[in-house]
Amino acid sequence: MITSVEPERVRVLNDATVRTRDYVLYWMQSSHRTEENPALRYAVERGDQAHLPLVVYFGLWQTYPEANLRHFRFMLEGLAEVARSLESLGIRFILRIEPPDKGVLDLATNAALLIVDRGYLRQQQLLYRHVAERCPCSLVQVEGNVVVPVEAASQKEEYSAATFRRKVTYHVDRFLHPFNTGSPERSSLGLDLPTLAGETTDALLSQLTIDRSVLPSALYKGGTAEANRRYEQFLDNRLGGYADNRNDPGGDGGSDMSPYLHFGQVSPVTLAVLAQEQGGNGTPAFLEQLIVRRELAVNFVRYNGNYDSFSSLPTWAQKTLALHHADPREYGYSLNELEHAATHDPYWNAAQKEMMKTGKMQGYMRMYWGKKVLEWSKTPEDAYPAALYLNNKYEIDGRDPNGYAGVAWCFGKHDHPWGERPIFGMVRYMNAKGLTRKFEMDQYLENVRQGR
Template structure:
């Protein structure tokens, strides 16, 4: 495999013993560069996942989707004679303990730009006595290689990615079946619920089924039925014209690289492929770039200077409407379109991309301070969206509220030079009335 996908996180030398793959962001058996790399050492591989009792405000909606996907991972690995252990507790404690107990010689994990994961990895890298490798199994072009700095926008990242795509958008090798059948492991899936300290009131969704198989079905369905119309229809929230892949991509139940390869192979029109791959590769990998190089990706200090200046200059502007958490969360503002979008997210776990932009911008318009707006948008997004807590989410919110990857627009109250979106603007783009009625019937 291309070794540029790998970074070493410490300076320790390899010892005897099996390779541990600590699966975290990329929760799948197939098309997984981290698992493929773990097998390159030609030693027995053990896969583990470390389940924390709470994670950045995730609820049972996201936990259940993930755990069902992981049960499928367990089965898929066992077919290849690869043991799968579900550890319970905090990775910086459980992983060194597991390594010691199993006399492992090498640790491999997958890449994630989010702070919490990087902190876990830093601690583990110091605590263990063996080499610790990180593989970017999520991006097609490894994040640190695509660019060595925070990019200004899609226009600066795009040429860098495009230059490297021929090297990295390649077919995956097949997983090797291990010789020895593993001893039976009882991961006690049925007792996990009692261990979780999460919100159980946000209901699971049933329109999207979790797991690697379902992810592939969803991709096939999109390619067969909707890809050709994607460029024209994707911005209409009344149509199901997009791929619905974001939750699968978020949990790593499908690889973006596999999606990219299948899209390229398909018989769809060139333009459709181009427009979709721009979102899947350039926009998505731009979000990882932002979170990787901007430590404050979820706070106002991560906004570009021009945006901070203009927002501060308009800090004291009079807001016509001011809402606290409750009316926002319950979708009880004066704006029926915003309420419909909020309720779409609460009920289904997915708000349409076009509405996400409008939704976040209105939170800026209707809250007392910039800091409060950002905090509220992240809180609501991550509580209800099935694909929440993703670099795409932090970046999408920072784009909407803080001008990240955008430019200055005409100055106006509250927003300053941040791009504005209005109810009437939405009316000119799609049938707003229909959207409101449909959401109220869900």
Template sequence: MTSPRADAGWQGGPRASRVVALNAAPVRADGACVLYWMVAHRRLGWNHALDRAVQHATRLSRPLVILEALRAGYPWASERHHAFALDGMSEHARALESGAVLYHPYVELEPGEGRGLFEAWAAVAAVVVTDLYPAFFIPRMQRVAAARVGIRVEAVDSNGLLPLTETSAPFSAAYPFRRFLQRNLGAHLVEMPHPDPLSAADLADAGDLGREIRERWPAASAELLAASDAVLAGLPIDHTVGRAPTRGGTAAARARLDAFVEDGLERYGQERNDPDSDASSRISPWLHWGHISVHEVFHRVAEHQGWSPARLATVADGGRHGWWGMSPSAESFLDELVTWRELGFVYCHHVPNHDRWDTLPAWARDTLERHAPDPRPWTYIPEELDAAATHDPVWNAAQTQLRSEGVVHNYLRMLWGKKILEWCEHPRAALEVMIELNNRYALDGRDPNSYTGIMWILGRFDRGWPERPVYGKVRSMSSEATRRKVRLDAYLSRWGSGHGP
């Protein structure tokens, strides 16, 4: 499959349903530039928001400024997350070193130091484009910022294959959402963002634009962006969560994707649950940081499968297999990448407090509350869980991998959450612990998917199961059954006791 945009000659930006105005202010025709405030879709291709910014810049004959900032004071900011984000920013600085676009990478050296930077750029711009992202502090930050400036601020949705605003309400489970996708997704599969819009467009040169702004808030140096240990040690962030072995940035993401498509994709359907098989994509950290887009991942899979939209089935029965017209294994991958991932994005888009207990389905809250006083064979305080100091070697191994590498195998991530539910004094406490550990350590944490996974542990997007102690009607999992079901001997010898976190 080739990118329709690349083939047809690029015509412009995304469809209207991907563009959400964050204020009622107009485009200022005499503004000096178009500002792209890159906050979530941190990439230079396959990005509807960048396409939109380029479209404005072309129509208005104005240069394009890309502002990519990294705050210090956001929740869970640590060496691990900073190093990953800085890898991406460093790549962007190199790619945009020469050329018409002005790239302003800004890294806060003290919390709050960047205050006023966005407003300063907006004061000279004709229009602002930013990324629509339905979780973490981003929606609130953007709303506040948009209310403060006198020009149009647009948030553009490049989160998923389906534009979020094409849905009118959240879905309660994967099945009805899958059926919705099967009815509505086809048209969007031929509307991919441009793989490389900055090369395709003829943009005015930014020259020395915004010199005073850049003097007041200096662009991060190459040395700062290189994120050496010494640089990270000097930043006001959590130093107890160290750098993970995985590098951030689009190049690393593409290398991982290539390896997966060549070696893992056709094994995914059978082996994805086995921690000992390297059959899952491990692409979630880059998806979370926006270093790679789901559009590019889909495109790569489609290309590998020799797929074209004509292969889509006409039956929309909500079934997991047979709709895409790809191999069973590729379809199983797309069910996670598209159905499950976008189910959570749509939920977060419609339910701003998606991380709160009260948003769980009533049946799940009722049954968990009713079973909250049940005696628990084991209970642990958050510090013991954090330290991977439980009686359960499988759980300890998963927590140790999370602490050390910032990732956990998907199947074990489910077990990890279910045991936290079982071992905390109350399910509400389990929710707090899961959010804290996941978002603190996971490279892909603080994402709509984080809340899909964590809330799934507590019953969201799931159905009732036979009633049991502690879990009530919420699905339970056990380490013993996991040991029987999936291959994890090598995993346990790598992450099991002896590996100290």
């Protein structure tokens, strides 16, 4: 079937056929938005071609790995907006509290065709496979949370940004096309399919049996409108100076888009197109992070089945860390001490507190933070899961390819060997002196104290 979505974004996941049934079904799983969502666009076009209404489904999975109240609130704030937006397009939104594979298979009984968007983590792959094996109709996946589809960019795990950059940038222009999704020909609002979509975020949250130990962020509200508002401010005030300011922990140089990108509440294509239109000195540096670094992380998770463990590291990094396994540590902290920000280092403690309070640690501090978890843990093998645990528990953007690649980078992934030193071996080292030499760190401490 011909649609306006680039063919590289589309793949068929099972052998079943398109049938004559009641509706086309879009299972929204990782792209929580109606703006510039290629899976939604594809679903609208396929529905129109078959003269069938389109139904969108979202299953609220209470036991999603490592998800807690902070993540659920942010996500539900976004889904409330999706519900309103779909209604304005004449599309029925079925939101239910249930394992999504079960819910989508129930609805697929009457579907002519099932469409799903694409995430890359293990739990998402398992879900897609489970549904593909049981789905009675054709299941098509549309990849919309990257600029360049992961297999189009590269067919293998890339060694570093240096090897990946040329490959991905070769394709970028072809995929940087903004578009609008119009209403389907046939409304599905009249279909009698039970949904919780009209309920408030608070009402939905109160029905969930989830980990409530991490409070929602007072600083970051979820949803596409909030992402757009923040991004506009970034374009107006900060993109120009991005190359110089993005690393400064005490400054405000970043776009703060990572929580919104993580839930697919905003499209990386939209962000890249707007940054390109604006132009200026900061744009190349910003696109380097948004496309090259972010999609290198997707490449890592896509091609390295051990992306969440120490064994994902390159051989040189594993070897050098093993050689320094038993090196004496000047400071040693348990996971509990790290979690409670109880180290001797005020900058590290501030970074940990920033993440715990706001749900988003400043980018440069994430590197310093991860390096110190490696330095102060008993062994690198203890440090690796500790860093992932804390990152995924407190960051709104945690449980993301970027988080797995970010932690791996602290242990040598996507980097090259440096001079040999204790504990780190040839893995790159960072220290507090470097922070104070380069940045106004008192300002960072003050920002964290004030909850900014």
